[in-house]
Amino acid sequence: MRVLLTGVGTRGDVQPVVALAAEMRRRGHDVRLCIPPNFIDWVAGMGFTASPIGIAMRAPSGAAAAQAAIPTPEQVRALVAHLVKDQFDATAAVAEGCDAIVAGGAHQYAARSIAERLGIPSVVALYAPVALPSPDHAPNGVPGGDPESNLRGWQGESRSWNERILERLNGHRERLGMSPLNDAFSHILGKAPWLAADPVLGPLPATPGLEVAQTGAWLLADKTPLAPELEAFLAAGEPPVYVGFGSMPVDPQTGRSVIEAVRAAGRRVVLSQGWAELGLVDDAGDCIAIGDVNQQALFPRVAAVVHHGGAGTTTTAARAGVPQVIVPMFSDQPYWASRVRALGIGTSVDRGSLSAESLRAALGGALERGVAARAGAIAGSVAVDGAAVAADLVERVAAFGSSEPRASSSG
Incomplete structure (x- = not known):
């Protein structure tokens, strides 16, 4: 089996994807990686060849941080447009011949569209329960609050995603001969996202309309000695x-x-x-x-x-x-x-x-x-086999052509 694993963001976003890649390779599968350019050399040291996607996210520090200007709305729009185009181009370039795509993190603008274009299954994995739309919490908020207010917050979050990227997503889908979307966020998540978080530390919330598989955290074993x-x-x-x-x-x-x-x-x-x-x-x-x-x-x-x-x-x-x-x-x-x-x-x-x-x-x-x-x-209660659970699901997804199989779910 050949699988494309893609991750964008900082090391906390990328390392879980690399952990899953290591487990898939251990099982004898062919792994393709799409990660930011500043992590290419890091994974090369583990024997992976990766293709760049996105930008090297590094916040300015020291005097540079004090002088860094807040980007204008025009600059933000230009950056988002660049990121969406880059993800479509980078993902399409390496997805041919793959049996499935697994995308780590919510800001995966292209993975599911490219998979749809190729006729292969895909899934998005999130790293925290609060990234999932739920009456149990507001968007990226702590648990609690009024369920109706929380759901209204998620409706507002969906509108915000549409304002930022829906037109751009549909522009790239049209270029690929694909039908337009009505809602960007629900498309990115799909109906069966995965939650790559430990169930003790981050239990699965209520997720109406979604079938969520909680795998446990994807942990990359590190044998590096201390200095x-x-x-x-x-x-x-x-x-x-x-x-x-x-x-x-x-x-x-x-x-x-x-x-x-x-x-x-x-x-x-x-x-x-x-x-x-x-x-x-x-x-x-x-x-x-x-x-x-x-x-x-x-x-x-x-x-x-x-x-x-x-x-x-x-x-x-x-x-x-x-x-x-x-x-x-x-x-x-x-x-x-x-x-x-x-x-x-x-x-x-x-x-x-x-x-x-x-x-x-x-x-x-x-x-x-x-x-x-x-x-x-x-x-002792923190699970250490999240990447293995996810690898099992990848194998089932590729075999059955669906991201439906799940470890545990809430709906």
Whole structure:
């Protein structure tokens, strides 16, 4: 079987697709990858040949971030037009001869149209329950609220998608000799999307009109050893607190606040520089700054994880059994913060109120014995076979020509 896997966005959007690719290859299938250009070399190191799609998403940092202008509406429209065209061109170029297409993330403008044109099955996988239209939550919001209001919010979300991309989607479909769409968002999701999120951390909400398969998170095994200097730091004292915000465009001065907070809690600091290029404030021996790191190897050896609340980092920290402090910024991150609080495995701080004092208080709560115990207890409940479950479904989809088969569903 030959399958096309496509992912757009930052590493948190792309890595799950690569995890599924690794599992499909392990089973002997021919895998084609479409990913942003800045990840081509990364997957080449794993033996994959990938085609570029989309743009390299990297937020400006430091002085560049302070000077970066907010894009005008015209610039946003031009970028969306470019992304839609690029996805149609890139996907069509590599989809010929494939038996199925699996697209990771909601911003997959072309995958299902190209699959329809070729007469092959396709499915879109989402990484958080709040990406699914549901009366249980507003668009990208935390659970709760009035169901009728939530559904009205999703109707507004659908209108917003249509305003942004429907005309462009239909223009490309017309170019391919295909009939026009009435609703962009429902077309992108299809009737049977997949939810690539752990059912304990992110349970499936009510999804009227959809048949959703929840596979569990798609986790890419990482055997990369920790750097010798990090190993030496870990061995030199009590477990430190990891702080990192990944690809988020945080103020570089945030580094000072988080170091002050962790020190006030009496802990050492492992500071991940991330895209914001956070740095140390002095040369004291209780802090170390690191770049990209194997979180699967590091997290079991820290006292707590302070992060932005991305789906991947949340899942990795939960698997490690360590308390979390989430500083959510946008998209699904407030949802993951709400789930960490609801499960009693951590705390959170609103981005707008982030300070050394607020983070110290949140960290103190996360380090309480009961929270640490619950985090340790839930670790064994986090599924590790999500990519394998998804691979089973891919094989069934390709065999039967439909994305209907499902692991669990709500309708």
